[in-house]
Amino acid sequence: MAKSVSADAISTILANPSPESSADVPEIVVQVVDLKATGTGGSRIMFSASDGKRKLRAILPASMSSEVMSGKIQNLGLIRILDYTLNDIPNKPDKYLIVTNCEVVSPPLESEIVSEVKSEETGIFLKPKQESEIKSEVKSEAPGIVLRPKQEMVAKSAAQIVHEQRENMAPAARMSMTRRVFPLVSLNPYQGSWTIKVRVTSKGNMRTYKNARGEGCVFNIELTDEDGTQIQATMFNEAAKKFYDRFQLGKVYYISKGSLKLANKQFKTVKNDYEMTLNENSEVEEARNEETFVPETKFDFVQIDELGPYVNAKELVDVIGVVQNVSPTMSIRRKSDNENIPKRDITIADETKKTVVVSLWNELATNIGQELLDTANQSPIVAIKSLRVGDFQGVSLSTIGRSTVIVNPDIPEAKKLRSWYDSEGKESSMASVSAGMSPSTKSGSRSMYSDRISLSHVTSNPSLGEDKPVFFSIRGYISFIKPDQTMWYRACKTCNKKVTEALGAGYWCEGCQKNEEECNLRYIMVVKVSDASGEAYLSAFNEDAEKIVGCSADELEKLKSQVGEENSFQTKLKEATWNSHLFRISVAQNEYNHEKRQRITVRAVAPVDFAAESRFLLEEISKMRVSK
Amino acid sequence: MDTSNPAVFVNAELLRLYVGRRVRAVIQVLRSDGGVVTGKSTDDNQILVKGSPTSPLSKFVEVVGIADGEKSIHAEIWTNFGDTFETHTYNQLCQLANGEFKHMFL
Numbered sequence: 001m002a003k004s005v006s007a008d009a010i011s012t013i014l015a016n017p018s019p020e021s022s023a024d025v026p027e028i029v030v031q032v033v034d035l036k037a038t039g040t041g042g043s044r045i046m047f048s049a050s051d052g053k054r055k056l057r058a059i060l061p062a063s064m065s066s067e068v069m070s071g072k073i074q075n076l077g078l079i080r081i082l083d084y085t086l087n088d089i090p091n092k093p094d095k096y097l098i099v100t101n102c103e104v105v106s107p108p109l110e111s112e113i114v115s116e117v118k119s120e121e122t123g124i125f126l127k128p129k130q131e132s133e134i135k136s137e138v139k140s141e142a143p144g145i146v147l148r149p150k151q152e153m154v155a156k157s158a159a160q161i162v163h164e165q166r167e168n169m170a171p172a173a174r175m176s177m178t179r180r181v182f183p184l185v186s187l188n189p190y191q192g193s194w195t196i197k198v199r200v201t202s203k204g205n206m207r208t209y210k211n212a213r214g215e216g217c218v219f220n221i222e223l224t225d226e227d228g229t230q231i232q233a234t235m236f237n238e239a240a241k242k243f244y245d246r247f248q249l250g251k252v253y254y255i256s257k258g259s260l261k262l263a264n265k266q267f268k269t270v271k272n273d274y275e276m277t278l279n280e281n282s283e284v285e286e287a288r289n290e291e292t293f294v295p296e297t298k299f300d301f302v303q304i305d306e307l308g309p310y311v312n313a314k315e316l317v318d319v320i321g322v323v324q325n326v327s328p329t330m331s332i333r334r335k336s337d338n339e340n341i342p343k344r345d346i347t348i349a350d351e352t353k354k355t356v357v358v359s360l361w362n363e364l365a366t367n368i369g370q371e372l373l374d375t376a377n378q379s380p381i382v383a384i385k386s387l388r389v390g391d392f393q394g395v396s397l398s399t400i401g402r403s404t405v406i407v408n409p410d411i412p413e414a415k416k417l418r419s420w421y422d423s424e425g426k427e428s429s430m431a432s433v434s435a436g437m438s439p440s441t442k443s444g445s446r447s448m449y450s451d452r453i454s455l456s457h458v459t460s461n462p463s464l465g466e467d468k469p470v471f472f473s474i475r476g477y478i479s480f481i482k483p484d485q486t487m488w489y490r491a492c493k494t495c496n497k498k499v500t501e502a503l504g505a506g507y508w509c510e511g512c513q514k515n516e517e518e519c520n521l522r523y524i525m526v527v528k529v530s531d532a533s534g535e536a537y538l539s540a541f542n543e544d545a546e547k548i549v550g551c552s553a554d555e556l557e558k559l560k561s562q563v564g565e566e567n568s569f570q571t572k573l574k575e576a577t578w579n580s581h582l583f584r585i586s587v588a589q590n591e592y593n594h595e596k597r598q599r600i601t602v603r604a605v606a607p608v609d610f611a612a613e614s615r616f617l618l619e620e621i622s623k624m625r626v627s628k
Numbered sequence: 629m630d631t632s633n634p635a636v637f638v639n640a641e642l643l644r645l646y647v648g649r650r651v652r653a654v655i656q657v658l659r660s661d662g663g664v665v666t667g668k669s670t671d672d673n674q675i676l677v678k679g680s681p682t683s684p685l686s687k688f689v690e691v692v693g694i695a696d697g698e699k700s701i702h703a704e705i706w707t708n709f710g711d712t713f714e715t716h717t718y719n720q721l722c723q724l725a726n727g728e729f730k731h732m733f734l
Contacts, residue, residue: 614717621724 003106005029005078005113009051013097017086022101028081029105031113035075036185037068049081049097052113058097067104069191075183078106108180184229187260187274195256197287198223201230201298202386203249205362205401206240220402221247223255223276228298233258233276243284249404252287299385301413304433305352307397310389319397320383320413321348322421324355324430324494325512326373329365344369345511347495348382351420354433357495358384358397360405368405375407379426381417383409391603393496394434394543432496434543448473448582448606449616454533458587462598465588469601472587475608477580478548479535480528481573487545488553491522496542521553529583538585540602547605549576582606634734635692637725639718640673644698645726651701652692654709654718657685665689670719679703688713 006012006029019025030049037045045060045068060068067073083101182194202222209216216237224230233255235243247253255278263275278284299318302310310317327345334341344365349355360369372380385404387397399405408414417425451472464470492499492509499507499519507519523545529538546552549572551559560569584604589596635652636642643651655667655675665677667689676699677691686708693703725733 611714611717614714618717618720625728 003078005031005051007051008053009081010049010054010056011051013049013056013081013084013086014095017095019083022083025081025083029078030081031109032073032075032077032079033112034183035068035073036183037065037188047075049099050113056097057094058099060099060102064099064102069188071191072104073102074108074180075186076108076110076112077104078109079103080105181254183227184223184225184231184272185227187231187276189260189262189274192259193256195254196223196225197252197254198225198231199252200247200249202402202404203247206244207401217241219244222402224298229272230298231272231274231276232263233278235278239279239282242280243278243282246284246286254285254287255282257282299383299411299413301383303352304348304350304354304356307356307389307395307433311391311395313389316386316400316402317389317397318383318385319348319350319356319358319387320381320409320417321350321356322379322381322417322425323347323372323376324349324379325514326369326376327511327513328373329369342366344373345495346372346382347512349425349430350417351425353425353428353430355430355494356395356397356433357393358387359399361399362401364399364403364405368407371407379421381408381414381421382406383411383414393541394432430494432494434496448584448604449612452616455529455531455536456533458585458598458600459534459536462596463589464598465586469586469588471603472585474529474531474583474585475580475613476529476531476583478527478577479530481549481576482526482528483570483573485526487525488521488523488557490519492516493518493520496520496522521557523549523553536600538583538600538602540605544602544605548579548581549573580608582608636734637722638695639671639722640669640675640699641671642722642726643669643675643695643701647695647698649695650693651695652690653701654688654690654713654715656688656713656715660685667691670715670722674699676700677703679706681706683708687711688715 006027009028009030012026012028016024030051033048033050033055035045035047044062045065047058047060048055049058060073064073073079079099079102081099081102083099085098085100086095087098088095180195181197184196184198187194187196200221201224204220206217206219209218217240218234218236219240220232220234222230222232258276258278260274260276263273299320301320302317304319304321307317307319324347330343330345331340332343333339341362342365344360346358346360346369347355348358372382383406384397384399386400386402388400390396390398453472453474455474455476458464458472490499490501490507491497492507492512493516495509495511497509497511499509499516502508502515506515506517508515522542524539524541525545526537526539527545527548528535540548542553549556551572556569556572559572562568582605583602584606586601586603588599588601590599591597633650635650636646638646638651638653643653653669653675655665655669655677657665657667658674659666663678663680665679665681665685667675667677669675676697677693678696678700679691679693679702681689681703685706688709688711690705690707690709691701691703692705692707693701696702
């Protein structure tokens with residue numbers, strides 16, 4: 001039985017794309033590499049057929065998937081191709097091979113065969129993006145995959161290093177180097193004996209829960225293998241306690257004896273049909289000396305000026321930006337359990353010349369936050385994964401248990417940002433992304449028709465919003481804007497927080513920790529709104545108040561300070577009165593001197609679309625008749 | 629406000645029921661010649677409107693006047709409603725205003 005591939009097997013196949021019959025097929029033995037089972041139930045088997053020199057993308061028909069599932073055909077094994085067809089890929093010069101009949105020649109070899117090099121290497125190799133098979137076990141600073149153009153030289157030095165490493169390793173580690181590692185993509189619930197080699201790319205906090213069956217604790221981790229495939233793994237109770245400290249973010253582990261099940265789409269955060277559970281019998285072993293083995297955190301950045309559509313959405317975002325300022329640590333009391341948790345706000349900017357505030361919570365506030373504060377004057381670049389987008393001050397980002405923060409990451413986006421900042425960004429003036437956000441964000445149009453109520457529904461229900469704020473939409477008229485109320489506050493141009501007058505000249509921003517010559521005025525006002533059912537007082541912040549009044553706070557202040565007979569300030573407010581708008585509001589409870597008071601806040605304002613409103617009313621009327 | 633003689637919201641179908649009464653209707657102007665405007669009612673039928681508007685008409689017009697035939701109105705007031713109008717919504721208004729909510733209008 002051949003123990004190796006047929007020389008130039010791929011060329012042979014390419015020369016004869018569709019043999020008449022299997023009798024026509026010469027001896028073709030290839031090595032199966034990059035074996036992937038995709039599709040439902042792993043019925044679609046894809047791999048690369050390698051003859052040591054060249055590779056051809058190939059697929060096995062569904063009928064042969066059982067051979068793969070049963071383990072007869074495995075990655076790095078040899079197969080003799082008995083019958084095949086070579087097909088063109090539309091619009092590409094490449095071809096792909098359909099293996100219609102084959103037989104197993106050899107179980108998985110130690111490594112991928114490369115014809116020029118005879119050295120015996122272990123199954124550690126990097127996936128090259130180009131045709132040439134380059135392997136490099138050389139440690140590098142860069143987290144990515146390093147490719148070298150000269151094959152022979154590298155292969156030798158890799159073998160040398162591997163050899164040296166082996167001699168220095170402890171027996172257990174040497175054993176693990178000969179372990180057969182399965183690609184994450186090939187795992188399925190029906191094949192139990194696998195070992196994976198993965199990096200922990202995300203680690204959640206330990207959470208405690210109480211349900212009908214009792215109490216427990218749980219935590220999740222996100223695992224990524226060298227192909228970039230990701231899977232979420234969960235551990236409960238004993239397993240959680242056992243492995244929580246063992247799993248460390250960024251380290252690589254061999255894992256076996258876990259179980260797989262279909263992922264719950266509602267809670268899925270990672271692109272994988274399956275999710276993994278580890279119990280106390282699962283095996284977890286740290287892979288030492290594997291710093292650059294698997295790719296690091298994969299980011300999918302959203303530019304700051306494109307955050308609008310994500311506000312209040314379930315989807316989490318990744319951002320990268322230059323740190324403009326870091327606030328001191330604040331202690332926030334969590335309402336649900338009265339615990340005090342640390343928080344720190346940082347403002348970041350990117351090439352869109354927009355800034356956004358990111359709230360770092362818990363360890364991120366105390367650890368990384370401190371690091372950022374110490375190096376703030378060097379304008380470090382920070383990349384953050386898995387942020388929730390809120391609507392505080394228009395757009396605000398917040399970290400969650402799962403978020404990852406990397407300072408000055410060695411990735412192309414960071415390099416681009418650095419060179420932009422050093423050349424022009426440093427000097428240019430930035431604006432907060434919240435200012436001038438388009439009105440057609442999610443909270444603007446669609447939700448103006450959901451949860452539509454009358455004002456009396458809110459005012460007659462004093463306990464609304466007791467635990468957490470409740471959201472509604474209403475249509476009403478501005479019935480009164482009190483001229484003598486504090487309508488605005490002085491705000492920092494960068495982070496929108498309140499500034500205080502600095503000794504001397506200018507204004508001091510506590511958040512940005514710096515003095516600015518100028519500041520903006522931002523609205524914070526109370527307006528009376530009426531509809532057919534009643535009236536109520538609503539609090540409105542800058543962007544919404546601007547729509548109600550019809551000008552910015554700075555402009556209104558100018559009118560107010562005008563001296564003369566004409567009272568343009570009062571006129572402006574009168575003109576805003578008795579205009580109808582659609583409002584998105586939140587109702588919550590505030591405590592004032594031990595008294596609970598209802599607080600209604602405007603979250604969005606939109607003009608009344610009379611055609612749409614009429615249609616809405618007709619619908620409501622027809623609902624009335626049905627319920628009679 | 630004089631509420632003694634309210635004009636009934638009509639489309640072509642309802643106009644027949646109110647001959648001799650004061651009515652109001654929104655029509656889409658199809659033709660205008662010699663003191664008669666041919667309009668499309670909000671339920672896709674034709675209504676003739678007699679009279680001379682004092683200014684050029686837009687695509688959609690509201691006329692208030694006396695129904696002097698099953699398909700015609702003698703107009704007293706012409707009001708331009710512009711070039712876009714939700715005829716379907718108006719039509720439903722006509723039906724509601726003459727149906728179960730008649731007491732609120734007449």
